[in-house]
Structures are given as structure tokens and as C-alpha cells.
Ligand code: SF4
């Protein structure tokens with residue numbers, strides 16, 4: 275990491291090399307593994323993170339979430355996703 | 371080592387599955403052999419000789435059992451884990467069963483080729499320890515001229531595109547180098563800087579007066595860390611804990627005894643914490659005799675201080691009892707002679723006054739080091 279990643283609609287977030295997304299059988303949830311840290315994902319966080327493959331932009335991630343959760347307003351989803359990704363980026367769990 | 375469990379949900383920090391507590395991390399101390407002689411080393415005073423080390427097959431079996439139990443992280447440590455020739459085999463196996471592998475190393479024995487091999491075997495992360503930012507201080511603390519080699523090895527880690535943590539044990543003799551240490555970590559392109567404090571048991575307890583910083587030093591350091599954290603936000607993660615002796619409440623040691631973490635010694639003994647052997651009178655089961663899951667769930671040593679049932683007052687009725695779990699058992703033993711006492715790092719401890727003498731020593735001249743040696 276050499277400079278802070280600021281999440282925008284065009285950025286294409288993904289997990290950094292040192293972080294791994296996997297399903298944890300023993301605890302029955304999705305987790306991100308990173309050095310000295312385990313980030314347990316709730317249902318919503320998993321839906322977001324699993325779409326961040328480095329190819330899709332934040333905009334496209336939001337589109338896809340809007341399709342799946344069509345009862346929730348786009349504004350709400352956009353705010354939630356951006357905040358969550360920025361928070362994860364600052365903790366080193368998401369890069370561009 | 372400070373495993374942090376972060377959640378995207380509001381669930382409690384450890385997740386009981388059908389009334390069981392599932393551990394998160396395993397510290398595999400492959401050997402006590404190490405070319406360095408750090409006077410704060412967390413290894414026991416009685417170092418294990420190489421002839422007592424368990425074999426490759428034992429470690430492979432343990433790694434399988436760990437994954438089966440739901441353990442997520444394996445830290446290969448020591449001593450110096452790269453002394454073991456089977457490190458590659460163990461790393462590869464850990465990856466195969468889905469464990470996240472971390473190498474905790476002094477780096478002085480590493481070659482670029484070996485690092486590359488380890489990476490290709492699936493090593494996920496490397497943590498290099500530094501004893502200072504300049505050879506004069508770092509090499510004196512380590513009792514070994516290795517600082518330059520460490521820098522070299524840390525650069526290889528990044529060249530090979532592996533994530534790097536700089537681990538810096540800071541104390542009264544090098545705390546003035548903290549700003550340089552932060553710059554060094556940034557320059558090395560580390561993901562994470564762990565500013566570790568000396569924990570006072572074993573070797574470090576013997577050397578306490580040479581290590582414990584003064585209150586003024588510490589306050590200055592805390593300010594520097596806060597500033598650096600905002601300056602390097604999103605670039606460098608800085609983990610920093612205030613040394614226990616200056617804390618008002620203890621930290622949650624190992625996330626609670628027998629709740630998140632287990633440690634296996636070079637000879638195969640399973641401990642709830644890497645320093646647990648410093649508590650006199652405890653017996654620990656070995657992976658040579660019993661499955662890891664049995665030791666975790668059933669063994670006397672793991673159940674002794676697990677949960678809150680063993681707690682005396684003031685912990686028993688304290689609303690922090692499931693937050694800090696009464697602090698550190700090893701420290702309670704080292705300072706009060708009874709591991710079942712409240713950790714004196716808590717201001718509410720009736721033994722708090724045991725900290726007066728060491729805190730006074732921190733303002734006097736520092737004595738010479740007693741270096742870590744086999745048979746010292
Ligand atoms: S603390 Fe120092 S002496 Fe102890 S194992 Fe680590 S590098 Fe070796």
C-alpha cells in the first residue's frame with residue numbers, strides 16, 4: 275500500500291493479496307482473513323464483498339445489489355456500500 | 371500477538387457453536403533455537419533443546435486437527451522458525467487445509483530463494499521483528515548483528531509481493547526511535563506496523579528495569595502513534611498497546627484464557643498462552659498424547675481459568691469481566707504469586723501497589739541486559 279484508496283463510483287475494489295474471503299464452516303459464516311485479523315461478514319457485507327472482484331466498478335456493484343434488493347432505495351444502498359468499502363479500505367481489507 | 375476479531379455483525383467476540391468456544395488462532399512454536407538473544411524474549415527461561423522438538427509428522431497431524439476444529443490462523447514462530455528445514459512442508463500443508471499462514475521471523479537466516487519458495491508454497495504473510503531503527507541500538511538489544519540483514523529481508527518480502535508486518539518491540543532504550551520506526555515501516559512498504567510492548571514474564575521480567583519506559587516517554591510515544599495513524603490512514607495500519615503497568619484497566623489477554631487462542635511449544639505441549647509455562651504448578655497436555663480438540667475442550671489447564679467461574683472479587687462482580695476476562699494470568703502470577711488473582715494492571719486490583727517499585731525503577735539508570743541463552 276502506498277497511498278490511501280478513496281472509494282468512488284468508478285473505482286474497482288477487490289481484496290488485497292493478503293486478505294482471503296472464505297466460508298467458515300465451524301462458525302457458519304463468511305469471513306475475511308487477514309494478518310492478525312478476522313473480519314466476520316454479516317449477510318449484507320457478504321453480498322457487497324463477494325461482488326468486489328477487481329473487475330466490477332462500485333457503480334456496477336451497486337447496480338447488481340439494487341437488482342437483488344429491489345425493495346431498498348438506490349440512495350440508501352449507495353451510501354451504505356460506499357461507507358462500508360471506505361471503512362474496509364482504511365482497515366486494509368479492500369484495495370483498488 | 372494480538373488477534374483482533376472484527377465483526378460486520380453485532381455478535382459477541384467469540385462465537386459459541388453448540389455451547390463450544392471455537393478457537394481462532396494457533397501459534398506454532400516450531401523451535402526455541404534462535405541466533406538472536408533478545409533479553410525480552412517470550413520463550414521460557416528453560417529453553418527446549420532441539421532433540422526434544424516434535425517431528426514433521428506431528429506438526430502435519432496438528433495442522434489437520436487445527437483446521438478441523440475451526441482454527442483460521444496459523445502463526446509459525448519460535449525461536450526462529452526458519453531454523454526448521456520442514457517449514458516449507460508445514461506451510462504448504464497449512465494452505466492446503468485452508469489455514470491463513472503467517473511467518474513470525476527475525477529474518478536473519480532468510481535468503482531470497484527460500485522466501486520465494488515459501489511464497490510459492492502458499493505462505494500468506496510475513497512478520498519481521500526489528501529491535502530498533504539503527505544497527506547500534508538494534509544489534510545491542512538483539513545481542514546479534516542482524517539489523518542490516520533484516521532490512522534486506524523485509525525488502526525481499528515486498529519485492530516478492532508478499533504482505534509485510536514490521537514488528538517493533540519498543541521500550542525505554544529505543545522508544546525515542548518510534549518516529550523513525552514509523553517512517554521505516556512506510557519506506558519498507560509494510561501493510562502493518564505492530565508497536566509491541568515488552569510483556570514482563572520470563573526473560574523480560576528479569577530485565578524489567580532495563581526495559582520499562584517512563585510515563586513521560588510513553589505519553590510522548592502515544593501522541594506520536596496517534597499522529598502517524600491519521601497521517602498514514604489507509605496506507606499503514608498501526609497496532610499499538612500501552613504497556614500494562616501504565617494502564618488503568620488490563621487488556622483482554624489472548625481474548626480470554628482458552629477462548630480464542632492456543633500455543634504449541636517445540637516439544638508439543640499445548641498452552642493457552644505462550645507464557646503459560648511461567649505459571650508454576652500447571653501441567654500441560656501434549657499433542658503427542660492427545661488430540662488437539664480434546665486438549666482445547668477437556669484438559670484441566672485450559673478449563674482452569676476459562677470463563678468467569680474462577681474469578682475472585684473484584685472481577686467476579688465487575689461489568690468488565692467478559693471484556694478483559696480479569697487480565698493476564700501470567701502477569702497476575704508473576705506479580706502476586708497467584709495466577710487466580712486479578713491482574714495488577716487493573717487499578718481495582720488489591721495488589722496494585724506491586725507496580726510502585728518497577729515504576730520507580732523506570733526513572734533510575736537502566737541496568738545491563740541479561741541475554742536470552744540456553745542454560746543462562
Ligand atoms: S524474541 Fe529474539 S531471541 Fe526470542 S525468539 Fe524472537 S528473535 Fe529470537
Ligand code: SF4
Pocket residue numbers: 619620684685686688689690691692694695696697712713716717718719
Ligand atoms: S476488576 Fe477484573 S474484570 Fe474488572 S476491570 Fe479489573 S481486571 Fe477487569
